[in-house]
Amino acid sequence: MNIAVLASGNGSNLQAIISAVRAKKIKAVLKVVFSDKADAYALTRAKKAGVPVVAHMSAKDFSSREAFDAAVVALLKKEKIDLVVLAGYMRILSSVFIKAYRDRILNIHPALLPAFKGAHAISDAFGYGAKITGVTIHLVDEEVDHGPIVAQASVEIKPKDTLAILTARIHKIEHALYPRTIDAFLRGKFKVVGRVIKRRG
Numbered sequence: 001m002n003i004a005v006l007a008s009g010n011g012s013n014l015q016a017i018i019s020a021v022r023a024k025k026i027k028a029v030l031k032v033v034f035s036d037k038a039d040a041y042a043l044t045r046a047k048k049a050g051v052p053v054v055a056h057m058s059a060k061d062f063s064s065r066e067a068f069d070a071a072v073v074a075l076l077k078k079e080k081i082d083l084v085v086l087a088g089y090m091r092i093l094s095s096v097f098i099k100a101y102r103d104r105i106l107n108i109h110p111a112l113l114p115a116f117k118g119a120h121a122i123s124d125a126f127g128y129g130a131k132i133t134g135v136t137i138h139l140v141d142e143e144v145d146h147g148p149i150v151a152q153a154s155v156e157i158k159p160k161d162t163l164a165i166l167t168a169r170i171h172k173i174e175h176a177l178y179p180r181t182i183d184a185f186l187r188g189k190f191k192v193v194g195r196v197i198k199r200r201g
């Protein structure tokens with residue numbers, strides 16, 4: 001199995017995936033790391049780790065979202081990617097992308113969906129005064145932060161937390177949950193029934 005990670009920023013989740021692949025905790029080849037941002041630190045991490053294909057394309061070089069996504073999909077197909085893993089990829093996927101990899105795109109979101117959708121989920125939950133937030137891993141469909149939920153973990157927001165402390169606690173959970181879920185997903189442990197995903201065995 002070949003996986004690709006798409007990231008726009010720091011890439012700490014990518015780093016957790018790189019470590020898990022090395023330790024054979026994810027039984028797959030991390031073949032491609034792609035970013036829409038030339039300066040994404042994720043690209044540096046991927047190069048350091050020796051990922052075979054480390055690629056960047058900028059959306060401003062394309063006439064539409066669909067044209068950009070078609071180019072990304074062409075790259076993924078060329079490299080025979082089986083599973084697309086979004087890890088801080090800050091673009092909404094067009095239907096061109098979703099159709100090409102339906103039920104084979106995972107995303108990680110730093111809140112318990114459907115609460116706190118969007119790009120500022122950690123600070124939104126913190127500012128709202130939630131007492132429990134968490135991490136969601138879901139399949140990507142045409143709606144933002146909406147697809148069937150594969151895995152979730154809750155994270156307590158403690159009275160003395162700052163946003164920085166909470167952010168670090170959430171990332172720690174992400175770095176454990178994402179590799180484990182990716183591996184289970186690749187090994188066919190999940191069955192998609194409508195929008196409900198059931199774990200087999």
Ligand code: GRF
Pocket residue numbers: 007009010011012013014087088089108109110174
């Ligand atoms: C993570 O919190 C993830 O849940 C969200 O974007 C962040 C990416 O962080 N989608 P990193 O680039 O993996 O460090």
